[in-house]
Amino acid sequence: xxxxTREKILQAAFAALSxxxxxxxxxKDIAEEAGVAQGLVHYHFKxxxxxxxxxxxxxxxxxxxxxxxxxxxxxxxxxxFKVLLRTRPxxxxxxxxLIGVGLHDKxxxxxxxENIRTERAHVEDLARQVLAEREAxxxxxxxxxxxxxxxxxxxxxxxxxxxxxDADEAVDALAAMSLSAVSSTNSGA
Amino acid sequence: xxxxTREKILQAAFAALSxxxxxxxxxKDIAEEAGVAQGLVHYHFKxxxxxxxxxxxxxxxxxxxxxxxxxxxxxxxxxxFKVLLRTRPxxxxxxxxLIGVGLHDKxxxxxxxENIRTERAHVEDLARQVLAEREAxxxxxxxxxxxxxxxxxxxxxxxxxxxxxDADEAVDALAAMSLSAVSSTNSGA
DNA sequence: GTTATGTGATTGAATGACCAACCAAGATTG
DNA sequence: CAATCTTGGTTGGTCATTCAATCACATAAC
Numbered sequence: 001x002x003x004x005t006r007e008k009i010l011q012a013a014f015a016a017l018s019x020x021x022x023x024x025x026x027x028k029d030i031a032e033e034a035g036v037a038q039g040l041v042h043y044h045f046k047x048x049x050x051x052x053x054x055x056x057x058x059x060x061x062x063x064x065x066x067x068x069x070x071x072x073x074x075x076x077x078x079x080x081f082k083v084l085l086r087t088r089p090x091x092x093x094x095x096x097x098l099i100g101v102g103l104h105d106k107x108x109x110x111x112x113x114e115n116i117r118t119e120r121a122h123v124e125d126l127a128r129q130v131l132a133e134r135e136a137x138x139x140x141x142x143x144x145x146x147x148x149x150x151x152x153x154x155x156x157x158x159x160x161x162x163x164x165x166d167a168d169e170a171v172d173a174l175a176a177m178s179l180s181a182v183s184s185t186n187s188g189a
Numbered sequence: 190x191x192x193x194t195r196e197k198i199l200q201a202a203f204a205a206l207s208x209x210x211x212x213x214x215x216x217k218d219i220a221e222e223a224g225v226a227q228g229l230v231h232y233h234f235k236x237x238x239x240x241x242x243x244x245x246x247x248x249x250x251x252x253x254x255x256x257x258x259x260x261x262x263x264x265x266x267x268x269x270f271k272v273l274l275r276t277r278p279x280x281x282x283x284x285x286x287l288i289g290v291g292l293h294d295k296x297x298x299x300x301x302x303e304n305i306r307t308e309r310a311h312v313e314d315l316a317r318q319v320l321a322e323r324e325a326x327x328x329x330x331x332x333x334x335x336x337x338x339x340x341x342x343x344x345x346x347x348x349x350x351x352x353x354x355d356a357d358e359a360v361d362a363l364a365a366m367s368l369s370a371v372s373s374t375n376s377g378a
Numbered sequence: 379g380t381t382a383t384g385t386g387a388t389t390g391a392a393t394g395a396c397c398a399a400c401c402a403a404g405a406t407t408g
Numbered sequence: 409c410a411a412t413c414t415t416g417g418t419t420g421g422t423c424a425t426t427c428a429a430t431c432a433c434a435t436a437a438c
Contacts (some may be wrong), residue, residue: 237425
């Protein structure tokens with residue numbers, strides 16, 4: 001069955017890519033890991049890049065972190081993120097890796113850019129809700145989301161680069177920082 | 190002269206790597222860009238990885254952001270970072286790229302890990318100074334530094350991936366968040 | 379002052395391996 | 409029987425690394 005092999009290839013690609021890295025994994029490796037012939041990969045995916053992007057989107061779908069709304073939802077999202085950092089290092093490794101690759105690969109770059117924009121928009125929604133709950137000016141929501149999502153990305157990076165990094169501590173600090181920021185009706189410098 | 194060619198190779202490598210990316214640049218490319226013979230690169234650098242790490246360290250030396258101490262120094266560092274985001278996208282591109290590569294390359298990974306730890310330690314120093322100025326508990330300095338440095342990394346990532354990203358806005362938000370965090374004598378959840 | 383000798387710098391070709399993408403032909407399915 | 413799926417070999421190119429040979433130049437010997 002076609003969609004079955006497609007799935008097998010996607011799974012094998014994810015496993016191989018997160019284990020060995022984009023540049024160390026060949027189409028042949030992926031085909032072998034999936035137990036199919038080499039040519040099949042290019043039958044189902046136009047190029048290595050398209051395959052990798054398909055893997056990325058597949059993985060992202062399974063890692064949604066926004067389970068609730070408002071302040072509660074924000075706090076839940078941070079908690080969910082902490083769990084994901086523990087349970088899905090493979091997905092995060094792939095993600096960070098592709099960010100790097102995307103800087104010089106148009107196709108992958110476009111996919112990553114779109115993904116990052118979407119994620120940031122989710123955070124912005126949440127920030128807007130939190131600000132609304134406190135009847136605060138919603139204007140800085142975009143800036144706050146940029147900084148918070150940056151923190152999330154950066155924590156991911158540090159955790160993947162350095163297993164000894166205390167990610168829980170960092171997420172808690174980021175959560176505290178972001179919530180104390182929306183609390184203070186600030187007249188910043 | 191020997192140290193001269195070494196320098197030429199380093200500069201050519203930086204130019205080529207930041208322009209085309211690690212996996213798209215061969216030793217031969219770098220040698221051509223430097224105007225030297227292919228073999229010379231391996232005469233001066235044991236491997237491609239060692240060359241790349243030498244480039245990274247060289248670049249980092251020229252990008253110090255910590256020009257002052259205490260709260261003033263922290264604010265200055267954020268401002269310096271905003272300038273660097275505008276003026277040295279090439280260096281940041283290389284940096285983020287190498288983070289990705291380092292996830293599956295032992296040598297480069299070790300270099301990057303060391304670098305990230307050092308940077309985070311600098312931020313922690315600064316955080317400790319800020320907390321001391323306000324006579325606050327210095328215990329959370331490490332966590333704050335983790336989150337702040339994460340924010341810096343994440344802003345870098347977003348800016349490099351997406352030229353339309355408003356980095357200034359994000360840095361300002363991060364600065365406000367981090368300073369408001371150390372102000373509030375928080376009893377966080 | 380001129381010939382030997384040593385040393386590091388430099389060269390470019392060779393090695394051995396790898397890869398993405400393509401393709402022609404066989405298998406399976408509806 | 410077509411359309412879709414699958415196979416594995418081929419193509420035309422890439423790469424990091426090694427290496428024997430050459431070079432510039434200095435120090436020392438005669």
